[in-house]
Amino acid sequence: MSERTVVIGSKVGLHLRPARLFVKAAKEQPVPVTIGRPGEEPVDAASMLLVVSIGAKYGDEVVLRAEGEGAEAALDALATVLATDQDAE
Amino acid sequence: MTAAEMTGIGVSPGVASAPAARLAPPPALPADTGPEADTGAALASATAALAAVAADLEARAERADGPAAEVLYAQAMIPEDPALADRIAQGLAEGRSAPHALAGAFDSFKASLEAAGGYLAERAADLDDLRDRAVAALLGLPMPGLPDPGHPYVLVARDLAPADTAALDPSTVVAVVTEQGGPTSHTAILAKSMGLPAVVACPDAAALADGVPVLVDGRTGLVAVDPGPERVRRALEGEARRTEALAGSRGPGRTADGHAVQLLVNLGSPADLDAAAAADSEGVGLFRTEFLFLDRETAPTVEEQTAAYAQVFAAFQGRKVVVRTLDAGADKPLAFADHGDEPNPALGVRGIRLARTAAGAALLDDQLAAIGAAATAGDADVWVMAPMVATQAEARAFAARCRDHGLDTAGTMIEVPAAALRAARILDDCDFASLGTNDLGQYALAADRMNGALADLLDPWQPALLDLVSLAAEAGRESGKPVGVCGEAASDPLLACVLVGLGVTSLSMAPSAIPAVRAELASRTLDECAVLAAEALHADDAAEARRRAAC
Known part of the structure; x- marks a missing residue:
């Protein structure tokens, strides 16, 4: 099991556009990925409803986890999406 | 009639x-006829209904643009959400009919969004709409x-x-x-x-x-x-x-009888500088400096800050620029400052309160040194104010600190009710004050700004908020010191007239709001503004205040 701890980089937090871009990217990965707050039950990163219900705000930490071939690359890609301010453009 | x-x-x-x-109206849900004889087929028809809703939303998103399209694209992902399909399958397995399993799945997510409060609770209504569309599609009814x-x-x-x-x-x-x-x-x-x-x-x-x-x-x-x-x-x-009147409005703000009211712009990031400087205004009434501090691992150096401030002062050469010192805190945390664990960030260590620690005071001194250096080099009329001042002692200490750095026009934000109540004393030690009506409303009405369910309490027409504005403006009038408004309230043209009637001397807002405020001010005398203000103060609630002023 690989994991990454990421700080949310979007000023609006993890909903609307930032959440959509993250979920879209998660669906494109070759392995299932979960996301959750540290120490809490993780949820399916490919579910917009579950990702949004985490309620992660700007500056919050979240943990991404995945297992299997391509897990490391998938986590790197998704961590970048989360750390970027997706609402800034 | x-x-x-x-x-x-x-x-x-x-x-x-x-x-x-x-x-x-949304489709009525028929009686639950479950369990379904063939749960596999029922799940397939529910999934097909969801796919139809998603396709419809995507088609609408393609026709829309701007914020509308963004919202629709985000919504279009929900009907095909794997977690939603899981809950529908679960509902079917528990013996519910397809429409009820479908509606129930949406409702369960709605409950968790509502429980999250704030922004997410406002989004919960979106799920009702998606549910109604999906149920209509499943039942073969026209889309609501x-x-x-x-x-x-x-x-x-x-x-x-x-x-x-x-x-x-x-x-x-x-x-x-x-x-x-x-x-x-x-x-x-x-x-x-x-x-x-x-x-x-x-x-x-x-x-x-x-x-x-x-x-x-x-x-x-x-x-x-x-x-x-x-x-x-x-x-x-x-x-x-x-x-x-809007189309023809230009120049400094004045009432119909020539009473001057400075119209200023709010500035929050260098990206907005050109538009802000191009606006027909007398300067900047609120220059937010957080952009220099957030999003980074270490504090900006004095040199870096000086360069950033100098850029703004140059763009506003010959005009006034009111710089607000760093307003960071638990909701806008700094990577390089320890904010501690605060269960109630809006009431925590934010704004000038950061200066209570040696590290926070050093941050503030660096910032004032940079503002002072940039002000000396430039040709703008630089004023400096501190956010979240609650007491006279805080105001006095801040003003002294400003003067140590050669900044002679020092003021405070009035956004804590205590500061509004004691504005006269606070002005003893400062040169001006600026009312932040958004936070002042939040604190006076004890209503979280992020909670949409309390929107009525956060209405800037709340008479209690206007009472506090009135106290501060009165203190300004007696001391002969300027008291402005730099919150949302200043951009509502009618409310702007009420504020002027209460004695406010300047209004700071988004550049786009200035023409409408200028035109409204120009249509009334100062006495008429005072009558409006009295009407608003005598109202029982915000809606009545607005109505009385509008008549």
Whole structure:
């Protein structure tokens, strides 16, 4: 099991556009990925409803986890999406 | 019959009149006939219904643009969400019929969003809309949606979902009135982006029947039922005059009798500098400096800050720039400052309170040194103020610190009720004060700014907030020191006149709001503004204050 701890980089937090871009990217990965707050039950990163219900705000930490071939690359890609301010453009 | 009036919150300015037409009601859920004989087939038909809704939303998103499209694209992902399919399968397995399993799945997510509060709770209504569309698709009913009476109409609804607002045709829909919603709801955001007059949070609108003529004023929040042609004509003419005055409005702010009121812009990031400097204003009334501090691992150096401030002062050469020192805290945390663990960040160590620690005081000294250096090098009239001042001692210490750095015009924000109540003493030690009405409202009414359910308490027309403004402005008048407003309230043209009537000496707002405020001010004398202010102060609540001022 690989994991990454990421700080949310979007000023609006993890909903609307930032959440959509993250979920879209998660669906494109070759392995299932979960996301959750540290120490809490993780949820399916490919579910917009579950990702949004985490309620992660700007500056919050979240943990991404995945297992299997391509897990490391998938986590790197998704961590970048989360750390970027997706609402800034 | 005499015209009945109802009031809500005006969220998108403009005046329009037409018969009311209500949004088509959602489909009724039939009795639960579960369990389904073939749960596999039932799940497949529910999934197909969801796919149809998603396809419909995507098609609408492609036709829309701007914020409307963004909201629709985000929504289009929900019907095909794997977690939703899981819950439908679970409902079917528990013996519910397909429509009930489908509706139940949406409702379970709605409950968790509502529990999250704030922004997410406002989004919960979106799930109701998606549920109704999916249920209609599953039952083979027409999709709930906009009415089509064959003539222009005022759209009346409990609340509008993004899918409804994005499909609005401005040539048919002339205005929008909703029973629910707040200033940050989709209805407000989208109506504003489409330039449609809109009134939200108008519970009386539930009584409006199809076909009844209504007159909507999206600036004042007033909805007149069966207004009659004469009143409609007058309202439209008034609006036309206002639009015309706007087009011709320029120069420093003045009342009709020549009383000067500085009109200033709010500036929050270097990206907005060109637009802010180009606006016809007397300077910057609120220069937020957080952009230099957030998003980084270490504090900016004095040199880096000096360069950033110098850029702003250069753009506003010969004009006034009021710099607000760092307003970071637990909701806008700094990577390089230890904010500790605060269960109640809005009431925690933010703003000037950071200076309580040696590290925070050093941050502030660096910032003041940089502002001082940039001010000396440039040719702007630089004023400096501290956020979140609550006591006279804090104000005095801040002013002394400013003077140590060669900054001679030092003031405080008044956003804590304690500071408004004791404004006279605070002004003893400062040169000016600036009312931050957003936070002052939040603290005076004890209502979290992030909680949409409390939008009515955060209304800048709340008489209690106006009382506090009045106290501060009075203290300014007695001491001869300027007291401005740099919150949301300053950008509402009518409220701006009330503030001036209370004694406020400057108004700072988004550059785009200035022309309307300037035009409204120019249409009234200072005495008339004082009468408006007295009317607003004597109201029982925000809606009445707005109504009394509008008449």
